[in-house]
Structure formats: C-alpha cells, structure tokens
Amino acid sequence: MDTFLLDTLLRNCLAEDLEHGDITTQAIFQPEDRSTACFITRHPMTVVGMETVAARVFRLLDPEVACTNAVSDGSRVEKGVELLRISGATRTLLRAERVALNLVQRLCGIATLTTAFTDAVRHTRAVIVDTRKTTPGLRLLEKYAVRAAGGRNHRYSLSDGVLIKDNHIAACGSITEAVQRVRARVPHTINIEVETDTLAQVEECLACRVGVIMLDNMDLATMRQAVALINGRATVEASGGVNLQTVTGIAETGVDIISVGALTHSARACDIGMDWRE
Template sequence: MDKNSIRESICSFLREDVGRGDLTSESIFSPEDKGRANLVARQFFITAGVSTVAAEVFRIQNSDILMSNGVEDGTLVQPGDVILTVEGPVVDMLKAERLALNLLQRMCGIATLTREFVDRVKGYPVRVTDTRKTTPGLRMFEKYAVRVGGGFNHRYNLTDGVLIKDNHIAACGSISTAVAKVRQQVPHTIRIEVETDTLEQVEECLQCGVDIIMLDNMDVTAMAAAVSIVNGRALVEASGGVNLEHIENIAKTGVDIISVGALTHSAPACDIGMDWLL
C-alpha cells in the first residue's frame, strides 16, 4: 500500500468520524490526561493492518501517541492475544479508537477468510484472487488484506487490464468484434481477458487468440471441458458463486485462477477490542 494514500484515506475517515470534536471525551478528560490500552483479539484470526493501518490511525490523530507490541501482518492470533499497545493523550486515543478498530476488524476478517479459501486448494497449481467487489473507499485496504491472507489481486481498477464482460459483448454484438476493437486501441503489452458463459464462447475466444478466458458461473463439468478445449492456449479463470464448499472441486478441473468476490464482499469482521490498562 502507498503510504501517502493510506494517510490521505485515514485523514478523510477521521474527519468523518470525529467531526468538530469528541463531545463525550473532551467533557471528561483534559488534554494533559494520559492513558494506555491494548488492542486485544477476541477470537482466532489472521492479522492484517495492525502496524500498517491501525497504528497509523492513532499516529495521525496525535503524533504523541506511542505504539508498541504490534503483531506482524499474517500472524495467526487467538482470543486474549494483545496485537497492539497504544499510549498517550486519553482524548486522542479515544477519538482514534473506533476508526482503528473498524479498519482492523475489516482487514483481519478479509485476511482470515482468504486464508481459508487458499488452504482449501493447497496442492493445486491455482491462484485464488479477489475481484473489484470491494467497499467504496476501502479497496486499497481490502486488497492488501487479501494478499496478507495468501491470495492474489485481480484488477485494482478499470485501467489495470482489459476484461471484456457479458455486457460489453451484448452491446457490441460478439466476442470477435469486441476483441478486434480493443486490439485497435490498447498497447500490445496488455493482456486481453474475456468472460464466457458457454463452451461455444470459449471456442470463439481461442479463435480470437485472447490471453485469458474467464468461465463465468459454469458447473465443474463444463469447466473441465473448457480446460480440455483450451489445452494451455490461454489462461483459464473460474469465477462466479465460488464458496468454501466447492472451491477444491473447481481447482480439480485444472483452471489456473479462481476469482472469489466473497473475499471482500462477504468477509465477516473479526472481534477485536481496546482494553484500557489502569
């Protein structure tokens, strides 16, 4: 993650949450009051964003807040484990608490779910990737968490590659026409990926010489047939409705990539609390 982008996002998030000030905390504590607290895991999970994001939230709120005991990203923690200790002005620690926990809980949830998916296909020559189905404003954080969990990133945004999808094809008239138009515009260094729903479309992609063929919502029998038809002439990506129960069956078909929207749009937040140290 780009540090400047992290800082810009966190500043925006703090403005949204703190507003003109913390009416409660500022009524109870003076600017001179100091405190110390631990961020504590309430469940098993994979850490993501502890020192890279959560600590930065406290630091941006007040540079006098000190951090210690930060757990490295990608660590499996258990209930009761301290993942970060913060110490400094009480008012500013309380102002930063909710945002730090919100981002941390979200990122750890994504990293943990990603690890589950990746573990299900260990031993198969396949990559588990995310999609663009991310929370607006949080894409950088969520895609980083996928990497921490052992997954890979698909396109970050629409400028990262060509992906001709069903609506492109429907509006254009055919895969062949869409591919030809793209080739007239993009550099030769850019790969072209096309989404397909049928084996006939897979054949059309091969005739066009596309680089990556996405098999969208196909059952595993059709996927296996598609992989056989392609026979190494293009990368094959499986997508659509992938879940933990059948991802291994998808990997068995021989696809090269499995993209999983659930990594970011359905990951449950992890339970993390901030416990005050008296």
C-alpha cells in the same frame, strides 16, 4: 500501500467520526492525561493492519502516541492475543479508537476469509484472487488485506486491464468483434481477458488468441472440458458462485485462477476489543 493515498483515506475516516470534536472525551479528560490500551482478539483470526493501519490512525492524530507489540500482517492468532499496545494522551486514544477498530476489524475479516479459501486450494495450482466488489472508498485497504493473507489481486480499477464481459459482448455483437475493437485501440502490452459461459465461446476466444479466458458460472464437468480444450493456450480463470463448499472442486478442474467476490463483499468483521491497561 502507497502512504500518500493511505493517509488521505485515514484522515477522511477520522474527519467523518470526529467532525467538530469528541465532546464526551474532552469534557472528562485533560490534555495532560495519559493512558495505555491494547487491541485484543476475541476469537481466532488472520491479522492485518495493526502497524500499517491502526497505529497510523493514532499517530495521525498525535505523532507522540507510542504503538508497540504490533502483530505482523498475515499472522494467524488465537483468541486472547494482544495485537497492538497503544500509549499516549488519553484523549487521542479515545478519539481514534472507533476508527482504528472499524478498519482493522474489517481487514482482519477479509484476511481470515481469504486464509480459508487459500487453505482449501493449497494442494492445487490454483490461486485465489479478489474482485472489484469492494466497499466504496476502502478498496486500497481491502485489496491489501487479501494480499497479506496469501491471496492475490485482480484488477484494482477499470484502467488496469482489459476484461470483456457478457454485457460488452451483448452490446458489441460477438467476442470476435469486441476483441478486434480492443486490439485496434489498446497497447499491445495490455493483456486481454474474456468472460465465457459456453464451450463455443471458449473456442471463439482461442481463435482470437486472447490471453486469459474466464469460465463464468460453469458446472465442474463443463469446466474440466474447457480446461482440456484450452490446453495451456491461455490462462484460465474460474468465476461465479464460488464459496468455501465449491472452491476445492473448482480448483481441482485444473484452472489457474479463481476469483472470489465474497472475499471483500461478504467477509464478516472480526471481533477485536480495545482493553484499557492503565
């Protein structure tokens, strides 16, 4: 992650929570008070963000805080594992606690769900990718969590690549017309992807020589037909309604990519506690 962008994001998160200060902590503890605490897992999970995010949150408030024993991003751990040890001013530990926990609980949830999806397709050639269905303001972190857990990223933003979707086609009139307009305006170095939901649209994409064909909400039988029709002439992406019950069957049709919005819009936050040591 770009640390310039990351630190700006984290400072905004801290400002939202601290605003004019922590009146409870400031009333109870003095600047010279020191403490140690640990992040502890409450259940099995895939870990993301201990050093890259949580430790950075504490150090942004106080560079003197010591963050040690951080579990590496992408590690799979069991219940009761120490993920990070934090030592420093008691005021800093308490002021940064909620922001750091909120972020890593979210990221570990995304990573844990991503792990489940990648495990389900490991025996195939398909790769699991995320979408732009991210929490506003947290896309940088959420897409990082997907990568750390073994998934890959689709477009980060609308400027990253051409994806002609159903509404583009409906408003333009046809796939062929939309592709022609794109090619007239976009550099040749940019790949073109088109969303399809019928075999006729797949054939139209092949006639237009697009680089990536998305099979949107197709049943498995139609998807297999589409993969056979494309026959390596384009990268094949499956999308729409993908879940842990359906993803293995989708992967076994021979698609190259499976995009899963649920990785970021439906991941359940993991339960991580900050336990006091001294």
